Amino acid sequence: MKTTPKIDALKLMLTDLRTRNEPIRHKAAFKECQPEFQSLVTKLIEQLEGELSQEKRKLWESEH
Numbered sequence: 001m002k003t004t005p006k007i008d009a010l011k012l013m014l015t016d017l018r019t020r021n022e023p024i025r026h027k028a029a030f031k032e033c034q035p036e037f038q039s040l041v042t043k044l045i046e047q048l049e050g051e052l053s054q055e056k057r058k059l060w061e062s063e064h
Helices: 005-018 022-030 034-063
Strands: none
Touching (some): 005 034
8 A cells, every 4th residue: 555654654653652662651650640641642542543544544535
């Protein structure tokens, strides 16, 4: 499947969010905001997955 710069950027951001960034998670635990941090990560992943789906659909529709 073809791709676009936006699709590539969304995929990279999702990969980054799904990667366990231990220094950041340690800071969240130290500041006692780990549940809030994880909740935000989850929301961002859901939002970006939605955008990725929309971009893929737009690309598919433009090819057909």
